[in-house]
Amino acid sequence: MRSIGEMARDGGLSVSALRFYDRAGVLVPAWVDPVSGYRWYEPEQLEEARLLARLRRAGMPLADIRLVLAGWAGPDTDLVRGLLQAHLRRLELGLSDARSEFSTLRALLDHRETNPMTSPHTATARLSVPVPELAAALDAVRFAAGTDAELPMLGGILFDIEGEGLHLVATDRYRMAVAQAHATGHGGPRTQVVVPLPLADAMRALLTGEEPARLAVDGDSVALETGDRQTSGQSLGHEFPDYRRLVQLPAGRRAHVDTAAFQKALETGPVRASETREQDGEPYDLSVLRVTENGSVIVCDDGDDDQNNVAVNREFLLHALTAGARDELILELGAPTAPLAIRRPDDEGAFSLLMPVRLEN
Structure with missing residues (x-):
């Protein structure tokens, strides 16, 4: 029998996914240890796991996946073929509608790019922030940052500088976190910069002393100093969503x-x-x-x-x-x-x- 870890490795599903599909009654382990609760799978269930992984990557609903798995080993494959064909038709129709809508949206974006609106692009800023406040703000938002490679603008933390306020914002579309800290020394216009997560984590590691932290933004460059220690790097260079509209x-x-x-x-x-x-x-x-x-x-x-x-x-x-x-x-x-x-x-x-x-x- 295969352990849940071996099944995850060989079947193309994560351990958490296997636990999920067990609770959902889609792929139930052959035996569960009554003491430890550990799941074990028969060798023939590996094919089911691989099939399940393929169907989920294709976006098939779980209700249909149950029927496909139930009919896969049977002699009559008409039901399975029918379910696969019906799902493919849904995908094709959905793709056709999506292509039409996205064509219109691209035209609207092209128009916006030829008639750009003003926005608080990264500029030059120098400010001082109390270390405890900046540390607390980073801790409050870090968990909500995105990790989707298709949305690089969400793979960092927005530093929104305006007057004597510094707002930190992170979102991965499904959740958003906002925190604030007092800032002094910035007398210029509102400035925004998206700090990539590795740099944000390096900043957080410096915030252990009592002296104020000094944040410097110069174009695409971002640096933070505390005492005699410093970390710096490049901003993501992407526009961040207008979070103020999202929190109303x-x-x-x-x-x-x-x-x-x-x-x-x-x-x-x-x-x-x-x-x-x-x-x-x-x-x-x-x-x-x-x-x-x-x-x-x-x-x-x-x-x-x-x-x-x-x-x-x-x-x-x-x-x-x-x-x-x-x-x-x-x-x-x-x-x-x-x-x-x-x-x-x-x-x-x-x-x-x-x-x-x-x-x-």
């Missing part, structure tokens, strides 16, 4: 939560087992939240279908709670389609937003 949210229902207790409730509480979800090809657990009449936030049971429930990626929420770095945090839940906000009671300038996940009816 309608007021939601606010609830104070004990961070440690709420983290434990998430880690041990129910997930939406009836729905299988993936994000950029990786499966994840879905937690469903609701604000009760007494103002507390609960993790809903699988059968709780209240229309005001808000569903989120559980791992992302746990990351946001840790980055909040407070014993108590404020959760702000709006409509089920509105982002979930995680705020600090003593500093609402530092917050995280998580995009909700639409629940299937």
